[in-house]
Amino acid sequence: QVTLRxxxxxLVKPTQTLTLTCSFSGFSLSAGGMCVSWVRQPPGKAxxxxxxxxxxxxxxxxxxxxTRLTISKDTSKNQVVLTMTNMDPVDTxxxxxxxxxxxxxxxxxxxxxxVTVSS
Amino acid sequence: DIQMTQSPSSLSASVxxxxxxxxxxxxxxxxxxxxxxxxxxxxxxxxxxAASNLQSGVPSRFSGSxxxxxxxxxxxxxxxxxVATYYCQKYNNPPMFAFGQGTKLEIK
Numbered sequence: 001q002v003t004l005r006x007x008x009x010x011l012v013k014p015t016q017t018l019t020l021t022c023s024f025s026g027f028s029l030s031a032g033g034m035c036v037s038w039v040r041q042p043p044g045k046a047x048x049x050x051x052x053x054x055x056x057x058x059x060x061x062x063x064x065x066x067t068r069l070t071i072s073k074d075t076s077k078n079q080v081v082l083t084m085t086n087m088d089p090v091d092t093x094x095x096x097x098x099x100x101x102x103x104x105x106x107x108x109x110x111x112x113x114x115v116t117v118s119s
Numbered sequence: 120d121i122q123m124t125q126s127p128s129s130l131s132a133s134v135x136x137x138x139x140x141x142x143x144x145x146x147x148x149x150x151x152x153x154x155x156x157x158x159x160x161x162x163x164x165x166x167x168x169a170a171s172n173l174q175s176g177v178p179s180r181f182s183g184s185x186x187x188x189x190x191x192x193x194x195x196x197x198x199x200x201x202v203a204t205y206y207c208q209k210y211n212n213p214p215m216f217a218f219g220q221g222t223k224l225e226i227k
Contacts, residue, residue: 037216039163047155047163047206047218060213063120096162105153105168105210112162 002026004036004097004110011116012087018115022080022097029075030055033102036080038071040093041112048093052100053080089117121146123209125219133227138194140222142207147187151211154183154192157221158203166205167192194224202226 008020022036029036037052051071052060061069070083080097094114098106122145132138142152150170155163165174167183170190180195194201207219 039218046221047157047208049208049216049218052213052216058213060216063214066214100210100216103151103169105165105208106155106163107165107168107174109162109164 002099002108004099004108006095006097006110006113008095008113008115010114011118013119014088014117016087018082018084018087018091020082020084020095020097020113020115022082022110024078024080024097024099027099027101029053029073029078029080035100035102036073037098037100037106038080038082039096039098039106040091041096042090042093045093050084050095051082054102087117091115092117120215121148121209121211121217123207123217123219125205125207125222127222128220129223129225131225131227132197134197134199136197138197138201138224140192140205140207140224142185142190142192142219144188144190144209148209148211150186151209152183152185152190153208153210154181155206155208156201156203157206163206197226199226 004024035054038050053071068085094112096112098109152170154167157163171183204221210216
């Protein structure tokens with residue numbers, strides 16, 4: 001059974017750096033075609049794709065947020081970490097990680113973690 | 120970057136109706152198009168991948184079609200539990216895997 005779970009702070013202050021961890025099980029991020037992606041959703045708004053890391057350690061970012069995002073993986077721990085710098089209240093959202101299995105899109109999602117940016 | 124445009128942004132239909140949601144890409148994306156359903160307060164769920172392939176466990180009243188720039192999600196025999204917001208997503212190649220802006224479906 002494939003599962004993913006996001007963890008991180010519920011509250012960050014403006015200008016701080018957010019670090020989120022996606023812990024997963026049931027698949028290997030070393031397997032060809034396997035990727036993990038991050039998506040966020042501000043309250044009442046649409047889904048926004050943020051970043052993706054693949055089995056070959058290639059990394060892709062939302063071009064609008066690229067300068068603020070870093071994605072990395074620890075295959076031995078089955079974890080993917082997303083950092084976002086210079087947080088602002090507009091970054092308040094639920095952040096999801098999801099498995100992206102090439103051609104099959106984002107087939108399994110975590111439950112999401114809510115992050116509020118406020119002083 | 121390729122932009123994804125969904126229409127309509129919202130719609131209301133009756134139980135038993137057939138509903139169609141469209142998604143248009145600003146450039147061709149072959150068939151690398153997915154559809155997700157997000158019920159209120161819930162996690163998004165994959166319905167359709169590669170434009171027309173039904174994800175395992177998804178009811179057969181959901182179907183997808185299209186290729187290139189124009190895609191559709193069709194829900195036949197609409198059920199009350201289909202109330203949700205539906206999103207398309209392109210994933211043909213990086214760097215962007217953009218979502219559409221969503222279509223909110225309600226029951227009359």
